[in-house]
């Protein structure tokens with residue numbers, strides 16, 4: 021049995037804690053594919069997991085890390101062979117099943133997809149669950165028939181991981197993007213990604229009237245709470261808002277007014293369940309539609325030794341864009 025390094029979260033009489041640990045292959049959970057992990061990434065949920073700020077971890081001990089990319093080392097799954105490059109994300113990784121902050125992973129092959137053509141493992145992790153979720157949000161707007169000719173779309177939490185990818189994708193698809201951020205110093209960064217206008221997030225994060233001036237054809241909301249209520253109140257007739265996050269809070273203090281008086285649609289987006297066709301379609305779209313130069317500009321890379329500290333800092337809103345962790 022070969023030893024490897026992972027971050028392990030424990031919760032017992034000594035408290036809730038996360039630290040680096042030496043594990044052996046025999047410590048891994050069930051799965052028909054073993055992967056030598058080369059890259060992972062820090063998502064907001066990983067920050068919640070390592071800090072214990074929200075109960076995202078469902079069993080202990082747990083290896084956090086919602087996403088990983090790596091090379092298959094053993095497989096009894098028909099779709100995968102040793103030496104193939106794969107990615108995984110969601111599917112309970114880092115919550116119910118050991119995740120990607122580990123040099124080795126053992127998972128169900130049903131949770132894996134081959135590394136999409138045209139993407140390196142680093143790029144796939146620069147996208148990660150955050151970018152995949154942004155893509156699902158954009159696809160949700162498209163499914164509802166929303167088109168750039170209808171007017172501007174707002175992206176909340178724009179300087180965060182999901183927000184940054186959403187801004188870049190929507191702008192590339194021809195939308196006029198209004199980026200809402202609490203970090204005015206990131207104006208140049210957001211405009212570089214394609215935002216046409218920046219709004220101070222305070223404009224949206226304090227309580228407002230149930231119906232307000234119609235400003236947006238729709239939006240991608242990563243923040244929830246009062247911000248989402250205000251986005252709905254400022255969405256024009258028959259507009260569409262895709263909601264995927266709760267960085268401001270879980271609650272949604274709104275009324276039915278935007279829905280019954282303006283025909284606004286609120287679409288929930290989640291990226292965790294292993295719907296393979298949707299996953300493949302989302303990744304194909306990302307490989308095609310996301311500008312790789314912009315992806316590089318929104319991405320920072322850190323060694324595995326910094327993963328724990330960086331995961332803690334994401335919940336403090338201190339990470340801009342996406343952060344790739346070099347594991348192997």
Ligand code: NDP
Pocket residue numbers: 062063064065149150153176177178179180181182183200201202203221225242243247264265266267268289290291292334335337339341
């Ligand atoms: P990040 O921390 O990278 O981004 C979150 C952003 O939200 C911050 O950068 C900040 O943007 C903004 N924000 C933070 N706190 C507040 C606040 N109190 N009020 C208003 N805005 C705030 O996280 P991710 O991009 O990785 O994730 C964003 C959200 O999406 C999270 O809630 C996460 O749980 C959720 N998510 C959901 C998924 C799903 O399947 N539904 C999958 C992936 C993520 P700025 O600095 O620009 O103001």
